[in-house]
Amino acid sequence: MANSDNNRRKFMATTLQSVGLTALGGLLWSGYSDEVKASPLVLRPPGAIKEDDFLHACIKCGLCAEACQNRETNINRETGLAKAGTLKMAKGGDHKLIGTPFFIPTEVPCFMCEDIPCVPVCPSGALDQLSVSNEAGELDINRARMGLAVVHKESCIAFWGIQCDACYRACPLLGEALIIKMHRNERTGKHTYMLPIVHDDVCTGCGLCEQACVTEKPAIFVLPNDVAKGRAGDHYIKGWDKEDDKRVKNAEAEETVTELSKKGNAEDYLNRGDLY
Template structure:
């Protein structure tokens, strides 16, 4: 038997082996997602909305819950201490990482330390800030001083995403398709406006 035939045989063997293991891993992840995303009544959580602000790069909620091992690595590396562990008993998401913008927003670090620290696939790489979808800001006009008698543009001035919030007739307006849900506007609003007028929802 020639060396060429032997080499071809080896290449075929390794190709088939890696393909088999790759498919096996994909199937395991798929099964894990399906198993974890069933609640006690057997109904899928797929249609339910995300209830918490997740770190940048978070996959869909049902996949996030299944893949996140609650290792806390993203929490440890966040330079602004924006990420915390959810502490909510009897919640399937208990122990997973969340962001509470009113207290400490996500400052959209250029290096995305949290994403790089995640080895479980719960946080995936983003190419540009516009791809981040943590949530969307919503303005309660009844609470916003700019919609009353006092001028305020703190949310507009502090927003890190160009044109995500802009002024229209001296009143802030959220451009939903550009908002990434970092929560900086909510955080700064909390320092100048009471009750708070901006809320970021998942």
């Protein structure tokens, strides 16, 4: 009898241990799978290749983040110590692929260093030096496309008629990437709205505007290009733009046949005059 009690106790202990280990394993796995999923909202360093390719190419060496933190302009002259760098390496809880570099503009934006120290040190090609170089082969940070700044009109106080140009003044490409557009305030009849407008062909996604924004939660913020930008497709053409006209060559005809369309074209049907 004592022997069978012992066996039962042993069995219960083993079962409870396995249940505990399974639960812990499940917890660890869900945390792990959360971290390995590519986050569509992550901002990568200048020169980063397309996100899917980046995740395969980056060997998680941390050289870009190290170069960013130790760059000359980031060293406190009095103490000789480096300040927090723009680039961070993702760790558990960051909800980004662990070990990959990223930045958060509201914490530390990219200061668009002319010599872009973070890019040439990348040994894997995850950061592509050519994409941030000009025709002469010189590094050109203005070619970086880390993301695109987007203005949320409803929370931007400039759209309320309150004068604010903090983002405009913070932009390193002031007057090009970010312009101020004057617009008459019809409500008061005697004031002018000064509206921040982002030009997507110039904005680098550095995030200096986001960090400078005066609202409680920034009314201007940088999103990855894939998230921020729409796509008109090949079927819509700017007839007045010869370059844009070329895109129609890629368009494939797609015809939808309905009972009505079989009877004739839509115009004939609408003009027949017997609709009413």
